[in-house]
Amino acid sequence: MMSFISYLVNGISLGSIYALIALGYTMVYGIAKMLNFAHGDIIMVGGFTIFTAMSTAWCPVWLSVIIGIVVCTVLGIVIEKVAYKPLRSAPPLAVLITAIGVSYLLQNIALLIFGSASQSFTSVVKNVAPVTIGGVTISMETIISIVVSLIIMVCLTLFINKTKAGKAMLAVSEDKGAAQLMGINVNATISLTFAIGSALAGVASVLLCSSYPQISPYTGSMPGIKAFVAAVFGGIGSIPGAMIGGILLGVIENLSKAYISSQLSDAIVFLVLIVVLIVKPTGIMGKKINEKV
Amino acid sequence: MSMLHVENLEVYYGAIHAIKGVSFDVEQGEIIALIGANGAGKTTILHTITGLVPAHSGSVTFNGVNLNKTPAHKIVGLGMAHVPEGRRIFQELTVFENLMLGAYTRTDKAEIEDTLSTVFKRFPRLEERRTQIAGTLSGGEQQMLAMGRALMSHPSIILMDEPSMGLSPLYVSEIFDIIQSVNSTGTTVLLVEQNAKKALSIANRAYVLETGNITLSGNAKDLINDDSVKKAYLGE
Numbered sequence: 001m002m003s004f005i006s007y008l009v010n011g012i013s014l015g016s017i018y019a020l021i022a023l024g025y026t027m028v029y030g031i032a033k034m035l036n037f038a039h040g041d042i043i044m045v046g047g048f049t050i051f052t053a054m055s056t057a058w059c060p061v062w063l064s065v066i067i068g069i070v071v072c073t074v075l076g077i078v079i080e081k082v083a084y085k086p087l088r089s090a091p092p093l094a095v096l097i098t099a100i101g102v103s104y105l106l107q108n109i110a111l112l113i114f115g116s117a118s119q120s121f122t123s124v125v126k127n128v129a130p131v132t133i134g135g136v137t138i139s140m141e142t143i144i145s146i147v148v149s150l151i152i153m154v155c156l157t158l159f160i161n162k163t164k165a166g167k168a169m170l171a172v173s174e175d176k177g178a179a180q181l182m183g184i185n186v187n188a189t190i191s192l193t194f195a196i197g198s199a200l201a202g203v204a205s206v207l208l209c210s211s212y213p214q215i216s217p218y219t220g221s222m223p224g225i226k227a228f229v230a231a232v233f234g235g236i237g238s239i240p241g242a243m244i245g246g247i248l249l250g251v252i253e254n255l256s257k258a259y260i261s262s263q264l265s266d267a268i269v270f271l272v273l274i275v276v277l278i279v280k281p282t283g284i285m286g287k288k289i290n291e292k293v
Numbered sequence: 294m295s296m297l298h299v300e301n302l303e304v305y306y307g308a309i310h311a312i313k314g315v316s317f318d319v320e321q322g323e324i325i326a327l328i329g330a331n332g333a334g335k336t337t338i339l340h341t342i343t344g345l346v347p348a349h350s351g352s353v354t355f356n357g358v359n360l361n362k363t364p365a366h367k368i369v370g371l372g373m374a375h376v377p378e379g380r381r382i383f384q385e386l387t388v389f390e391n392l393m394l395g396a397y398t399r400t401d402k403a404e405i406e407d408t409l410s411t412v413f414k415r416f417p418r419l420e421e422r423r424t425q426i427a428g429t430l431s432g433g434e435q436q437m438l439a440m441g442r443a444l445m446s447h448p449s450i451i452l453m454d455e456p457s458m459g460l461s462p463l464y465v466s467e468i469f470d471i472i473q474s475v476n477s478t479g480t481t482v483l484l485v486e487q488n489a490k491k492a493l494s495i496a497n498r499a500y501v502l503e504t505g506n507i508t509l510s511g512n513a514k515d516l517i518n519d520d521s522v523k524k525a526y527l528g529e
Contacts, residue, residue, distance in 0.1 A: 164397070171383050171394050177345050178381040183369040183398035183446070 005136045007258040008251060013142040013211065015250020016149030020204040021227030022234065022242035023156065024197030030173040030237040031193045034095045038079060038102035040224015042198050046072040046205030047215045048110060051121055061124050069202035076198025077191055085187070103221075110217035123210040141211040152203065153243050156196070160239065169193060173237070226253075229273050235286025244284060294357070296321045296481060297342070297450060302351035304334075304341050311337045313505040314351065319450065324472070324482040326492040326513060328526055329502035335485040336378050338502075339452050343368050343375045355450075370398040374448035378455050378485075380439040384428030388419055391427050391438055395445030405445070412441045415471065433464035440471065450481040457488045469495055489526035493517045501526070 021043065028036045049071045053064035083102050087095045128140040160166035171179040172189045180186055208223060209215055226249060234245025252272055256265040276284065297319040304312035312334045319325045327335050340346040342353050344365030353360040355373055363371070374395075383391050392412065396405045413420040416437045422430065427438055436456055443451055453472065457465040465488070473495050476482050486492035493499055493513045501509035501522065509522065516522050 167386075167390060167394060168397065170386060174383050174385060175381050178377060178383065179394075180345065180365040181343060181369060181375045181377065181381075182394045182442075183366050184394075185364075185366045 002135050003258070006138070007254050009136070009138055009146075010142055011251035011254030012247055013145040013250070014254060015230075015247035016146050017204050017207050017211070017246075018223065018227045018230045018250050019243045019246025020149055020152060020200045020207070021223060022230040022246040023153075023239065024200050025228050025231040026234070026236055026239060026242040027169075027193050027197050029231070030239075031169060032080075032084065032190055034084065034092065035099060035228070036079075036084075036194075036197075037096070037099040037224070037228075038106060039197065039201060040220035040222075040227070041103050041106040042072050042075055042079075042201040042220065043205040043208060043223060044110060044215070044217060044220030045075055045106060046202040047121065047209040047219055048114060050124075050206060050209065051119065051215050054122060054124075065124060065206050068205060069199055072202030072205065073195050073199040076194040076201070080191060080194040085190075107217045107221070114217065116217060118214045118216040121209040121213045121215045123213050124206055125210060139211075141207070145207040145211060148203065148207065152200065156200075157239065165189075165192065226269070229269065233273055233276055233283055235283030238283070238285040241283055241285030248284075295319060296356060297483065298352075298354045299338070299342070300352045300354070302338065302341060302353065303349045304337055304346060305349045306337075306346075311505055312341070315502070315505070315507055316351075317500050317507065317510070319481060319483055321449075321481055322476075322479065323497045324476050324484060324495055326489075326496035326499040327483070327485045327502055328487070328489040328492055328499055330525075331487065332504070333502040334505045335502055336454055339375060339377075339454050339483070339485055342452065343373065369446050369448075372447075372449035373452065374443035374446045374450075375452045376439045376443045376454060376456065378458070380435045382427045382430075382435055382438050382442065384426070386427055387424050388427055388430070388438055389423040391442050392419070392423075392445050395442035396447075398446065404447075408445055408447050412444050415444070415474070416441050433460050433467070436460060436464070436468055437471075440468075440475075444475070444480075448480060450483065451475065452483045452485075454485045455487060456484075457486065457491060465491065489522070490517075493522075 021039065024039050025036065028034065046068045050064045050068035053059045053067050054061060079102055083098050084095060087098060123141060125140045125144060130137050130139045131143060160169060168179065168184045168189050169192070171182060171184055172186055176186050209219070227246065230245040230249040231242045233249060234241025249269060253265050253269050256268040260268060280286065295318040300316050302312055302315045315338060327338065329335050337346060341348050342360060344360065344363065348361050355371060358371060360368060383394065392409060396408065399405055418434055419438060419441050422434070427435065430438060456468050456472065460468065469491055472482060472484065484492055484496065493516055496513040498511065499513045499516050500507050509516065509519070
């Protein structure tokens, strides 16, 4: 029983990191109607930025983390401006291929600078003893991942539902033309969405690289794909869906690793996705898609 | 100088020459109707005025400002609201959220409250349903919401695209009454309609559009008795 709780908590922790990444996927999809497959690689860039900053003697951990998040945010805005904005009216396939291209570009730049070997990442909370609650030992990274993700999800939900900029994002995601008629600057709103999504990826990179203390140019690709699955699982375009989908995915993955097989855990995750999509094609929280007549 | 001046406007959709040199004027306080068959280019003209579709050549001037050079999201701030074809309300948001998005460019909270209460006075049904998700409203209520949303920007001119489309005859009369009453409080109206009879009955002047050209224009009272208009658009 104790070990089950510990697997569950670790699953929730991993899942909340997936949820943070999935939020970026789902928000960008909701507003720009595109799958930003470079999103996972933004995590990798964030990881390397923090890694590099921390290895310089003068830079304290907190500042490294902030630099990492800022770099991710700026990178997200730049990618949107340079790669996706010129394709705003292009067919979706062209945008998808561009996103895959950006993903490879980022990976290869990292390969050139850092090489292909994994390097060990120093956790941002090193030398902090794990906490034992009722006989279950939980690492500090796990607790921080869950707490930070929860705070971010609450803030993001409040931002979208309570602020004018959040309402503008909802309006743009539903109808760009009508949003423009209201006086909403659609391009600025799309930029803001990419900025928020990428900042969340930056936060995810801190949590991910601290919990699984390694970094390589491919660090972002598997979590990126898992988070994409989580977003589809929860219903792509839905913000609560991404949160629920991410956490469920982490829990399913961790429990399958513990009780079934660690080799098969990814296969089980994708199997569950397939079953969910057969039963409910729009995902758990997915909206019915209104076809225009 | 007229409030809205459209001069020699040409619009292309790819290779299709949709608007072939259209000129017209809207004076302050008027109701102007643009009538014509499906595909004549009425909606395209409105979309070009508010910047949703780029003009190929020609100019649109509103109170002396060249709208061709104004970004689409800045136009509502100049005092021009557009009730688009098919209403295009934000289906997933509530009635109240839709109305507040109409006031997106305004900052004075007290003035917004003021406009909101006049909108609610004009459309009591919207007040009753202020927390309802907009997509669950009936067609007529959605049209009222689209008009209320446009009025929330406190416009000096309102462009209305097919407000009667898909509505029951009862709602059609109600919507046209509302258009007249909005106009009587000083808001200029540019009305695009397939229901030519209704449109001509409330308009001061009208322009008849055929495949991208204005073929006829004049006082609405004269046009309603014009033989060619009667035959082509009034079904008499």
